[in-house]
Amino acid sequence: MKSITSRLVLGTSVVLTVFVILVAVSVSYSVHQRAETARFDRLQGLIYGILGATDINDQAELSVNALALPDPRLNQNTTGLYAELVGSDGKRLWRSQSTASWLPAATVRPIGDWLFETLGQDRQEPIHRLQLATAWEFDNGEEFPFIVHVVDEGDNLASQLKRFDQTLWATLLLSAICLLIVQLLVLRYSLKPLHDIAEEVADIEQGKRDALEEDVPRELQSMTLGLNALLSAERERHAQYRHLLDDLAHSLKTPLSVLQNLDKPGQPERTTIVEQTSLMRRSIERHTQRATIRSPRYLAPQLPVKSTIDRICHSLVKLYEHETVTFSNTVDADFKVRMDEADLFEVLGNVLENACKYGGRDIIISSDTEAQQLTVEDDGPGFPDMDLQQLVQRGMRADTRTSGTGMGLAAAHQLMATYGGRLELQHGDRGARVVLYFNQ
Amino acid sequence: MRALVVEDEPTLRQQLVIALREQGFAIDESGDGEEGLYLAVTMPVDIAIIDLGLPGRDGLSLIKSLRKQDKDYPVLILTARDRWQDKVDGLEAGADDYLTKPFHIEELLARTRALLRRTGGWTDSVMQFERLSIDTRAQQVSVDNKPVELTAYEYRVLVYLATQAGKVISKSTLLDHLYDEDTDRDPNVLEVFIRRLRQKLDADKTLQPIETLRGRGYRLALPRL
Numbered sequence: 035m036k037s038i039t040s041r042l043v044l045g046t047s048v049v050l051t052v053f054v055i056l057v058a059v060s061v062s063y064s065v066h067q068r069a070e071t072a073r074f075d076r077l078q079g080l081i082y083g084i085l086g087a088t089d090i091n092d093q094a095e096l097s098v099n100a101l102a103l104p105d106p107r108l109n110q111n112t113t114g115l116y117a118e119l120v121g122s123d124g125k126r127l128w129r130s131q132s133t134a135s136w137l138p139a140a141t142v143r144p145i146g147d148w149l150f151e152t153l154g155q156d157r158q159e160p161i162h163r164l165q166l167a168t169a170w171e172f173d174n175g176e177e178f179p180f181i182v183h184v185v186d187e188g189d190n191l192a193s194q195l196k197r198f199d200q201t202l203w204a205t206l207l208l209s210a211i212c213l214l215i216v217q218l219l220v221l222r223y224s225l226k227p228l229h230d231i232a233e234e235v236a237d238i239e240q241g242k243r244d245a246l247e248e249d250v251p252r253e254l255q256s257m258t259l260g261l262n263a264l265l266s267a268e269r270e271r272h273a274q275y276r277h278l279l280d281d282l283a284h285s286l287k288t289p290l291s292v293l294q295n296l297d298k299p300g301q302p303e304r305t306t307i308v309e310q311t312s313l314m315r316r317s318i319e320r321h322t323q324r325a326t327i328r329s330p331r332y333l334a335p336q337l338p339v340k341s342t343i344d345r346i347c348h349s350l351v352k353l354y355e356h357e358t359v360t361f362s363n364t365v366d367a368d369f370k371v372r373m374d375e376a377d378l379f380e381v382l383g384n385v386l387e388n389a390c391k392y393g394g395r396d397i398i399i400s401s402d403t404e405a406q407q408l409t410v411e412d413d414g415p416g417f418p419d420m421d422l423q424q425l426v427q428r429g430m431r432a433d434t435r436t437s438g439t440g441m442g443l444a445a446a447h448q449l450m451a452t453y454g455g456r457l458e459l460q461h462g463d464r465g466a467r468v469v470l471y472f473n474q
Numbered sequence: 475m476r477a478l479v480v481e482d483e484p485t486l487r488q489q490l491v492i493a494l495r496e497q498g499f500a501i502d503e504s505g506d507g508e509e510g511l512y513l514a515v516t517m518p519v520d521i522a523i524i525d526l527g528l529p530g531r532d533g534l535s536l537i538k539s540l541r542k543q544d545k546d547y548p549v550l551i552l553t554a555r556d557r558w559q560d561k562v563d564g565l566e567a568g569a570d571d572y573l574t575k576p577f578h579i580e581e582l583l584a585r586t587r588a589l590l591r592r593t594g595g596w597t598d599s600v601m602q603f604e605r606l607s608i609d610t611r612a613q614q615v616s617v618d619n620k621p622v623e624l625t626a627y628e629y630r631v632l633v634y635l636a637t638q639a640g641k642v643i644s645k646s647t648l649l650d651h652l653y654d655e656d657t658d659r660d661p662n663v664l665e666v667f668i669r670r671l672r673q674k675l676d677a678d679k680t681l682q683p684i685e686t687l688r689g690r691g692y693r694l695a696l697p698r699l
Contacts, residue, residue: 284527284554287575292485295493295579315576319556346558349565376559383558 039225046217054210062199069191074150077164080104081182084117088128090170094178096127108132115186122179134161140183143167161187227251231258238265240336240372275325276376283322290314323445334453336370337378339408343399346383354390361386365401365408371472373453381449384442385410385457385468394465406455406472414465422459443468475590475634476500476651478522480510480536481552482529490523493579494586497613498630500654507531514540518650519547520637521590523582526553526564534567541568548589550582587611594637601636603696606675606683608636617675627652628671631664635684635694644691668692 083104089097096119100109107115108130116134119127122142138153138161149165163185169177227250237243245265246258294311298304340363347361371378389397394412401408417425426447447457454473461467477499481487484505491501502517504510507530514522514536522540526533537549551564551572561572570592571585587599587610594601599611605618613629615622624632634651635643649659668684675683685695 280555283556284575287554288483288486290576292483292489294576295486295489311576345562345566349562352565353571376557379559379562380557383561 038228039221042221043218047214050210050213050217054206058203058206061202065198066195069195073162073186073191074164077150077162077184077186078148080115080117080184081164081166084108084119084182084184085168088119090178092172094170094172096170096180098128100131103130113187115184117182117184120181120183122181127180134185134187135159136161137185138163140165140181142181145169145177145179159187160192161185227254235261242336272374279322279325283318286314286318290318334372334374336372337375338367339369339371339378339382339401340365340367342375342378343382343386346379346386347399350386350390358395359390360396362396362398365399366403369401369403369408371406373472377449377453381446381457381470384446385470388442388468389414389466392466396464406474408470408472409467410470411462411467412465416461416465417459422461425459426457446470475520475630475637476502476518477586478510478513478517478519478524479503480507480514480522480528480533481505481525482527483525489579490582493583497583497586498626498633500652502654505529507533507536511536511539515543515545518647519545520634520651521547521586522549523586524549524551524569526551526555526560534564537564537568548593550585550589552577552582584611590637594639602699603636603639603683603694604699605681606696608633615675617681622674624671624674628667628674631667632671632675632694635692639694639696639698642687642691642693648692 084098087099087102087104089099091097098119103109105115108117110132112132113135114132116130116132116137118129118140120140121127124139124142136154141149143149143165145167147167149167150162151164152160152162154160163183165184166182167179168182169179171177231246231250231254234243234246238246245262248255248258248262250258290311293307294315296307301307343361343363343365347363351359351361373381386397386399389410389412392412393414395414397410397412399408399410426443443457443459450457450470450472456471458469458471459466460469475498477494479487479490479494479501480503481490482505487503487505491503494501502513502519504513505528507528509530510524510528511531513519524533524536528536531539533551533553537551540549548570549568551569552575553560553564553572554575556574564572570589573582573585591597591599591601591610599609601608601610606615607617607619608615610633615624615629615632630652631648634648645661645664649661649664652664653659668686672684675681681696683694683696685693687693
């Protein structure tokens with residue numbers, strides 16, 4: 035499971051469900067217990083009342099004073115509450131006027147024993163009965179054992195309890211749903227800063243912003259500060275790297291110019307100086323270029339291509355003024371690529387200069403924003419009939435007429451590859467065609 | 475022609491100065507950006523060769539400042555930075571061409587000539603005026619396709635008048651563009667040069683290449699071909 039939100043939602047939902055079930059079960063259980071106790075107490079009270087209304091004569095005959103009975107229902111011809119006195123031989127000694135829909139037989143028990151039972155659970159209305167095995171003690175010390183048997187079926191406690199259970203479960207379910215919704219809202223609110231950071235990182239990737247917002251909750255502050263420091267250190271490192279390369283190139287190239295120009299005809303060791311200086315020059319060029327190519331900038335911003343092309347074309351017109359080159363830049367203004375600015379300049383500069391250098395007079399630059407594709411087509415003599423891929427290999431040149439080291443297209447090709455794109459040379463309809471496929 | 479050279483590496487600067495002098499340029503030189511800017515705006519410069527990495531004031535800012543002060547002579551940048559972004563920055567700052575180090579002096583001289591030619595509106599290294607032609611690459615002057623032997627100073631006077639063809643150039647302006655600061659400038663010497671130049675180019679007085687406008691100066695009056 036990859037989402038923090040779903041983890042939290044799942045975790046809290048499980049906890050909430052278990053909690054609700056436990057609460058419901060324990061509340062229901064204790065209420066049921068309480069109801070049973072209350073029922074026992076009521077029937078016990080009834081038995082004591084009946085015993086109070088009972089008398090025995092010397093012939094050991096039991097009589098019950100109907101008027102003294104604790105519940106008037108016992109004297110009515112109704113069903114529901116029923117009482118009887120049963121002898122130890124199982125013979126009924128007295129019964130109430132009222133009756134029950136069915137009467138289980140009293141069971142003989144040891145004297146002093148209370149027996150509370152719920153019978154007929156399978157019936158629609160179960161009955162509850164309480165029996166007390168007791169004995170009447172005569173003055174002469176003899177005992178007359180009998181059982182007081184009370185049956186109650188008109189008790190609607192069960193349906194009350196059922197209703198209570200239903201209400202309990204419904205209320206708890208409803209509150210669980212409410213809690214879950216509240217919890218989702220709280221989660222959303224609490225995780226918002228994380229979502230914001232994710233969006234900001236996406237913005238940085240797209241070059242829409244430079245750093246993360248630092249006004250974030252305390253818990254995230256060290257992370258955003260750290261990330262921002264990392265970003266700026268990365269940028270600084272990149273710039274520093276470029277500067278170091280520049281400084282290195284500068285410090286080597288200026289004295290090399292001096293050395294190269296010491297070369298005079300007739301001078302002893304002339305060829306050695308020429309050879310060695312040009313060797314040094316080529317090494318510096320190759321290594322600085324390679325170092326640049328190997329350091330693509332992390333989290334490069336999105337750059338508009340059209341304006342960069344305009345600037346390069348403007349410069350090329352200045353440089354190739356006598357050649358009267360014209361550029362038609364039809365690149366979509368929304369066409370953007372993710373690249374370091376210097377690298378984008380390098381790729382476009384090399385490709386466009388190549389078009390001017392090799393005879394192009396009317397150069398058309400077009401784009402396909404959807405496919406992240408840029409096409410530069412000139413009306414020059416075009417590429418020679420050969421494996422065009424070889425031309426972008428280092429140092430290979432299509433002709434030797436024009437000055438240059440032949441590294442331009444190769445460097446552009448390598449830079450494109452570093453950024454996950456590619457450069458393709460094609461035979462165009464009018465001349466040479468270079469297609470740049472930028473990484474999407 | 476007067477060239478300004480701003481380069482902080484003394485040996486390289488010396489090489490440039492010597493080579494340019496050999497080509498007949500009067501030179502102003504500096505190894506510092508601030509002094510370079512002072513020379514760039516106060517001297518009658520025809521072309522400036524400026525290194526980008528300078529102490530005092532960097533080359534880009536120097537070029538921007540001199541352009542801001544309406545100096546429109548061609549500027550050639552010398553730079554060790556050969557990345558396109560740097561080239562575009564330099565050209566946008568107001569430079570006309572760039573040369574990446576290390577370079578051969580011959581290449582620099584060729585670029586300098588090309589820039590000066592472009593300023594005069596010439597596309598070829600040969601400036602052609604009716605029967606007179608001046609090959610700036612070979613430093614060769616000919617009339618009716620016959621080579622004319624000129625001294626270095628005579629050649630310089632002619633080339634300057636040719637790049638400014640049609641315009642009246644005062645004696646002092648001509649001297650400014652031909653002589654280094656510390657040289658003794660005598661207008662009478664200039665008159666001698668002009669007279670000799672006329673004799674060499676137009677022995678039979680049929681071409682009349684250089685007009686004298688009394689009290690105002692000289693003008694190369696031949697139509698361009």
